[in-house]
Amino acid sequence: MxxxxxxxxxxxxxxxxxxxxxxxxxxxxxxxxxxxTYRIAHLVARGVAPWSILAITFTNKAAxxxxxxxxxxxxxxxxGLWVSTFHSACVRILRRExxxxxxxxxxxxxYDTGDQLSVLKSCLKELDLDEKKFPARGxxxxxxxxxxxxxxxxxxxxxxxxxxxxxxxxxxxxxxKKLMANNALDFDDIIMLTVELFRQNPTVLDYxxxxxxxxxxxxxxxxxxxxxxxVNLLAARYRNLCVVGDDDQAVYGWRGADVQNILAFERDYxxxxxxxxxQNYRSTKHILQAANAVVRHNLDRKAKSLWTENLSGDLLIxxxxxxxxxxxxxxxxxxxxLKDREGRPNKDFAVLYRSNAQSRILEEYLLREGIPYRVVSxxxxxxxxxxxxxxxYLRVLHNPADRVSFSRILNVPKxxxxxxxxxxxxxxxEEQGLDMLAALREAEYIPGLxxxxxxxxxxxxxxxxxxxxxxxxxxxxxxxxxxxxxxxxWTMLKADNTxxxxxxxxxxxxxxxxxxxxxxKIPEERDEQAAEEGNRPAAGTASGSLAEAEDRLxxxxxxxxxxxxxxxxxxxxxxxxxxGTGDTASAxxxxxxxxxxxxxxxxxxxxxxxxxxxxxxxxxxxxxxxxxxVADIDQLNEGDDGVVLMTMHSxxxxxxxxVFLVGMEEGIFPSSHSLLAEAALEEERRLCYVALTRAKEKxxxxxxxxxxxxxxxxxNLPSRFFSEVPPELMLxxxxxxxxxxxxxxxxxxxRGGGFAGTSGHGRSKNRDDGSLxxxxxxxxxxxxxxxxxxxxxxxxxxGRGIIVSVKGEGASAILTVxxxxxxxxxxxxxxxxxxx
DNA sequence: TGCCCTAGGATTTTT
DNA sequence: TCCTAGGGCA
Numbered sequence: 054m055x056x057x058x059x060x061x062x063x064x065x066x067x068x069x070x071x072x073x074x075x076x077x078x079x080x081x082x083x084x085x086x087x088x089x090t091y092r093i094a095h096l097v098a099r100g101v102a103p104w105s106i107l108a109i110t111f112t113n114k115a116a117x118x119x120x121x122x123x124x125x126x127x128x129x130x131x132x133g134l135w136v137s138t139f140h141s142a143c144v145r146i147l148r149r150e151x152x153x154x155x156x157x158x159x160x161x162x163x164y165d166t167g168d169q170l171s172v173l174k175s176c177l178k179e180l181d182l183d184e185k186k187f188p189a190r191g192x193x194x195x196x197x198x199x200x201x202x203x204x205x206x207x208x209x210x211x212x213x214x215x216x217x218x219x220x221x222x223x224x225x226x227x228x229x230k231k232l233m234a235n236n237a238l239d240f241d242d243i244i245m246l247t248v249e250l251f252r253q254n255p256t257v258l259d260y261x262x263x264x265x266x267x268x269x270x271x272x273x274x275x276x277x278x279x280x281x282x283x284v285n286l287l288a289a290r291y292r293n294l295c296v297v298g299d300d301d302q303a304v305y306g307w308r309g310a311d312v313q314n315i316l317a318f319e320r321d322y323x324x325x326x327x328x329x330x331x332q333n334y335r336s337t338k339h340i341l342q343a344a345n346a347v348v349r350h351n352l353d354r355k356a357k358s359l360w361t362e363n364l365s366g367d368l369l370i371x372x373x374x375x376x377x378x379x380x381x382x383x384x385x386x387x388x389x390x391l392k393d394r395e396g397r398p399n400k401d402f403a404v405l406y407r408s409n410a411q412s413r414i415l416e417e418y419l420l421r422e423g424i425p426y427r428v429v430s431x432x433x434x435x436x437x438x439x440x441x442x443x444x445x446y447l448r449v450l451h452n453p454a455d456r457v458s459f460s461r462i463l464n465v466p467k468x469x470x471x472x473x474x475x476x477x478x479x480x481x482x483e484e485q486g487l488d489m490l491a492a493l494r495e496a497e498y499i500p501g502l503x504x505x506x507x508x509x510x511x512x513x514x515x516x517x518x519x520x521x522x523x524x525x526x527x528x529x530x531x532x533x534x535x536x537x538x539x540x541x542x543w544t545m546l547k548a549d550n551t552x553x554x555x556x557x558x559x560x561x562x563x564x565x566x567x568x569x570x571x572x573x574k575i576p577e578e579r580d581e582q583a584a585e586e587g588n589r590p591a592a593g594t595a596s597g598s599l600a601e602a603e604d605r606l607x608x609x610x611x612x613x614x615x616x617x618x619x620x621x622x623x624x625x626x627x628x629x630x631x632x633g634t635g636d637t638a639s640a641x642x643x644x645x646x647x648x649x650x651x652x653x654x655x656x657x658x659x660x661x662x663x664x665x666x667x668x669x670x671x672x673x674x675x676x677x678x679x680x681x682x683v684a685d686i687d688q689l690n691e692g693d694d695g696v697v698l699m700t701m702h703s704x705x706x707x708x709x710x711x712v713f714l715v716g717m718e719e720g721i722f723p724s725s726h727s728l729l730a731e732a733a734l735e736e737e738r739r740l741c742y743v744a745l746t747r748a749k750e751k752x753x754x755x756x757x758x759x760x761x762x763x764x765x766x767x768x769n770l771p772s773r774f775f776s777e778v779p780p781e782l783m784l785x786x787x788x789x790x791x792x793x794x795x796x797x798x799x800x801x802x803x804r805g806g807g808f809a810g811t812s813g814h815g816r817s818k819n820r821d822d823g824s825l826x827x828x829x830x831x832x833x834x835x836x837x838x839x840x841x842x843x844x845x846x847x848x849x850x851x852g853r854g855i856i857v858s859v860k861g862e863g864a865s866a867i868l869t870v871x872x873x874x875x876x877x878x879x880x881x882x883x884x885x886x887x888x889x
Numbered sequence: 890t891g892c893c894c895t896a897g898g899a900t901t902t903t904t
Numbered sequence: 905t906c907c908t909a910g911g912g913c914a
Contacts, residue, residue, distance in 0.1 A: 112903040140904045166902085240904050275903075308902065408900050410905090431902075464890095471890050682904065702901050724900055740901080763899065764905040 055094050055126045060087070067295075067328050068092045071099065074288075074322035075295040076315070080359040081344070081746035082335030082708065085297050089269060090119055092295065093134065094126040096267055104133035107265040109284070111272050113138055113683045115706065119271075135265075139280050140240065141682050143247040146261070147238075153254050154246065156233045160452045160674060163681035164237045167436065168457050169193060172235070176227040180220070187220055195221040196228060200241035201277040201309035203248060236454040244279040251286050262290045273298035273318075277309040285321065292322065300355050301348050304702060304740045306732070316355065333359045335708050335749050337366025339782055343752075344745040347777045351735045359746075367751050369783040371775065374757040376766075377411075377716075381418040384713050387753060387787070388696060389422050391711060394789060399425050403697040403709040405744050407722040410762065411715065412698050419696060429699035435680055439546070439557040440564055444680065446536045450517065450524045451673040453488035466545040468509045477501055478510070490517055516540065528572040529676050530565060537561065571676050701744040712748035717756040718769035719843060720857040725871045728855045741774045754783070767869070768859065770842055838881065840868055846886040848879075853889060 057065055064084060067077050068091045079085035089108065097103050110116045120136045135142065144163070151159045164172070173196075174189045195218070199209045206229055209222040232239065238246065251258040268288050270276070273296035276284070288294035296318060303312040319325050333341055341359050348354070374380035388402050404415055409431045419426045434440060442465050445458035453459075456479060463478070464470045481499045482492035496502070496510035516539055524532050537543050546554045546561075697709065701722075716722055722741070727733035745752060756771045775783075840846070844856045854870040859881075868879045870886075879886070 110903085115903080138904065163904090165904085243904080272903085304901080305903080307900085410899075413905090433902095467891085469890070473890085700901060702903090705903085721900095726900060736901095761905080 055091055057091075057095075060084075060091065061332055063328050063330055063332075064088050064091075067330070068095050070295075070326055070328075071096070072291075072293055074292050074318070074325040076318045076322075076325050076327045077295065077297040077330060078315075078327070078355060078357060079297050079299055079330040080333060080357060081299065081302060081743070082333040083330035083359070084332075084334055085271075085330060086115075086119065086122065088330065089271060089297060090122040090126060093119075093123050093131070093269065097127055097130055097134075101267060102133070103127075103131050104135075105264060105266040106134050106269070107142070107267070107287070108134070108136045108269040109139055109142060109271065110136070111138060111275055112706075113141075115271060116141075138682070139283070140243050143243045143283070144678060144682065146247055147243065147250065150250055150254075150257055153250055153257060157238070158236050158452075158454075161236045161238055162448050162452045162455055162458075162677060163243070164232070164235075164239045164457065165435070165681065166193075166240075167441070168237070169239045171457055171460075172231050172237075173224065173228055176224050176231060180223055180227060182220055182224070187217070187224075192221050192224050196225045197241050198309055199225065200239075200245045201279050203245055203279050203282060205245075205249075231456075234454065235456050236452050237457070241279070244277075244283060248279055248283050248286065251283070258286060262287055266291045267293045267295075269295045269297070271297050274300050274303040274312050274315045275305050275310040276314050278311055278314075281311070281314045292324075294322070301351075301357075301739055302705065302743050304705065304736055304743060306736050312353075329357055331357055331359050333361040333746075334363070336361060336746060337363050337750060339366050339368055340745060340748050340750075340752055343369055343778045343782045344742050346779050346782075347745065347774055348738060348742040350777050351738055353732075353735060367788070369778065370751070370753045370787045371783050371785050372753060372755045372787075373771065373785075374755055376757050376759040377414050377761055378418075380715055380755045380757045381414045383755065384415060384715065384753070385418040385422040385424060387713070388419075388424055388711075390789060391751075392424075397710065399694045399696045401710040402713070403699070403704065403707070403711070403747065404713040404715060405699060405701045405704050405747065406715050407701060407724060407740075408716075409700060411721075415698055415715070419698075424696055425694065426696040426698055427693070429697060429703050434560070434563070437557075437560055439542075439561055442542070443533060443536060443561065443564065444677070446520070446540070447524075447529075447533070447673055447677060449489060450521045450532075451677060453490040456482075456489060459489040463513075466541050468513065470506060470509055470513075474502065474506050474510070490514070490521065493517065524673050526672075529568040529673065530572050532673070533565060533568050568676065571679065701740050704747050705743050708747055708749055710749045711751040711753075712744070713753045713755065714744050715755045716760070717754050717772040717774060718760065719772055720767070720769045720871075721760070721762075722772055722774070725855075725857040725869075728857065728871055729853065738774065738777075753787075754778075767857075768842060769857075838886070840881060840886070845889055846870060846884075847889045848884070848886055 057068065060068060061084075064087070067075065067088045070092075077085065077088065079088070093106060093108060096106060108116075108119060110119060116136050116138050123131050123134065123136065137145075147154065147157075147161075148159060151157065151161075170189055170193060173193050177184065177187060177189060177192065196209075199205075204212065206222070206226045209218075209225050213219040213222045232242070251261070265287055268284065270284055275298070284294065284296075296315065298315045300312050300315055303310060303315075306312065319327060336344075338361055341361055345358050372380070372383050374383055384404055388399075391397055391402075392399070406412065406415075412428055412430065416426065416428065435444070442461065445461040448455050448458040449462060460475055460479075463475050477499055478489075478492055478496075481487070481495070482489060485492065485495070487495070492499070493510055493514035496507055496514060499507070499510070502510070520532065520536060520539070523535060542561075543558075546558050701714075714722075720728070723734055723737035727737045754775065756769075756775070759766055759768050840856050840859055842856055842859055845853065846856060847853050848870070857869050857871050859868055868881055868884060868886075870879060870884075
């Protein structure tokens with residue numbers, strides 16, 4: 054049960070608002086998840102059918118948390134509610150409506166970034182585009198950008214303004230053709246195709262519009278144009294759209310997210326009610342003041358200011374390190390000391406950095422101090438080679454059209470089938486219009502093969518046929534074990550006696566436990582689905598003893614319902630337990646959103662509310678979908694106690710008692726890629742705001758005057774963000790330290806000396822400050838010209854740029870210059886730069 | 890075909 | 905520094 058008394062007045066208003074558009078501007082730590090979950094619960098309690106509510110989040114983690122919290126509030130009364138990520142929801146819809154999608158079969162697979170890249174590379178090769186001028190990653194970003202803006206191939210071709218875009222559009226066309234031939238979608242397609250589906254099939258759109266009468270979207274500031282369009286299409290009829298977000302926390306602009314979506318909500322919905330959640334329950338006053346002060350330097354934002362009733366707390370602490378080792382040493386030593394003094398567990402601490410490359414040295418020093426830590430890193434479990442190999446087998450079995458996966462497995466483990474054989478098989482399949490399994494079966498007709506290759510292909514064919522048969526029934530775990538065994542994958546790894554191979558074996562074992570978990574869930578899901586399809590809202594019997602329902606609400610129940618295949622649904626037993634809402638379901642039945650006429654999906658309407666966009670795909674398909682969409686296997690679980698290391702981006706949404714921000718230097722944070730563009734800088738500043746507001750009690754801000762990065766030593770100025778924190782909020786010396794031994798290291802220097810200011814780069818000011826200059830504000834004292842970090846320069850070929858590091862001195866100094874979009878290294882003497 | 894070596898590139902990454 | 909992709913050679 055829930056009580057509105059748990060809420061502050063604004064939160065309460067948000068929860069009680071029923072119909073019509075609602076914009077909730079929720080500052081960091083203002084209890085927005087609570088508001089969202091209570092709001093859902095309250096809607097249901099007031100008679101809104103749970104199956105007419107769609108709640109969308111960006112991450113599986115957020116979806117899972119919301120689902121659990123709603124379940125705690127509502128119990129089984131929430132059955133049928135959709136809490137889902139954009140991608141899971143859309144995949145469900147696409148599979149359900151596959152008949153309306155020309156070119157794709159129901160067994161479509163989802164390509165991740167790596168797969169996308171390999172398709173794209175083959176396109177570029179085929180188009181004979183120079184990899185140097187048209188790097189796959191760059192083209193891929195462009196295509197993604199188009200898709201996020203709902204530009205289809207023809208649109209892109211029409212719009213392409215310059216040569217690069219023309220070529221990118223060409224690649225786009227071929228890329229889409231290949232994806233379709235492989236019966237594969239990439240992540241961006243999932244959203245774009247759903248929008249397209251709705252636009253081209255009014256009846257389909259009607260159905261979902263009527264079904265989802267109440268829509269809630271979390272992190273609305275992170276939606277891209279395609280997602281925005283999707284949501285607004287769905288909400289157009291009933292206009293019961295509630296969006297929650299914070300423009301100050303928009304840090305994914307580079308991925309196509311458009312802050313304007315939230316900024317312009319009132320334009321889209323003039324009748325919207327706008328509520329600001331500004332009371333923060335997380336951080337101390339000092340931390341909040343600092344965060345507010347920093348983000349206030351941004352021009353393009355909605356005015357708001359977080360406040361808190363929490364204590365003032367400690368001041369922020371600044372540490373100016375000599376280099377990255379000193380910085381890491383400081384962090385490790387500080388953590389040790391706080392643990393000793395205050396008895397804090399390791400998991401109280403987080404160290405946040407701008408880029409993953411910064412983690413290594415921190416690990417080294419934590420290790421040295423014997424402090425347990427966890428790195429939440431870029432390398433995802435499912436991106437590991439051995440896992441991708443096995444997944445490729447599964448994908449080929451499930452979707453034999455998948456050439457990317459086929460290419461991956463053809464010679465893994467080694468079968469003496471190399472590039473040339475692959476090319477021949479692909480060509481043959483192409484010419485004969487066959488999928489890969491069929492092509493293999495006909496290996497003897499493939500021209501130009503040597504006998505050994507032919508034999509190897511046939512033997513692979515037999516193996517795959519056998520596995521395919523097995524894949525149609527039975528457990529995934531058995532299938533995977535069979536694959537590992539029969540392909541000699543195990544043998545291959547075990548023969549290789551390296552620690553890497555050992556790690557791969559362990560990863561595969563981990564993978565097997567994932568499959569086992571999936572297998573274990575299947576019978577339960579089936580029951581639930583049967584129940585949902587047949588018996589709701591009338592009390593059912595399929596899975597619904599009272600005891601079982603109660604069990605689901607018990608403490609151990611968290612993870613059971615609805616985590617299959619993207620974990621979209623809040624499912625539950627049939628008995629309704631929540632008092633006061635006992636008649637919810639029957640009320641809902643009358644209220645049910647399915648149009649009596651004109652619906653395209655009578656099957657569901659016959660027997661009860663269309664609870665489920667069905668399509669529960671067990672077996673390989675369901676498993677693959679889960680793997681594709683639920684990318685991380687909970688990297689951070691509450692249980693284990695370790696200092697957390699991660700990027701500032703990954704930290705969004707989390708909180709820690711003590712936070713360290715490291716690498717606060719111009720060129721690192723804000724990143725060198727952002728130094729030239731005001732909009733990018735504002736995004737960095739928002740990231741700084743996000744990072745600061747992760748801290749509940751203490752925060753340390755560190756910079757180093759020299760830093761070894763990518764094998765080169767570079768000198769950076771302290772980040773401009775330091776100068777944006779009011780000086781009275783920050784200390785140069787941690788009060789837990791004994792009084793200063795007279796002259797610390799360059800300590801303190803930065804506070805007094807002035808920083809790279811917001812207005813530009815306070816080079817001369819900094820140089821007056823003895824300690825800073827000695828700390829290595831880099832000088833290149835050439836005969837003719839001396840450059841400094843932060844100097845704005847112009848190059849005849851690369852255009853305008855900004856110097857981000859200076860190595861060596863004099864005419865031979867090596868300058869690293871950030872030009873728009875690219876970093877260049879130039880020798881001072883020959884650089885031919887002019888200032889601007 | 891497969892291994893080894895070198896050159897060049899290297900933010901952030903919810904799906 | 906460290907990773908990887910691609911070229912050259914056995």
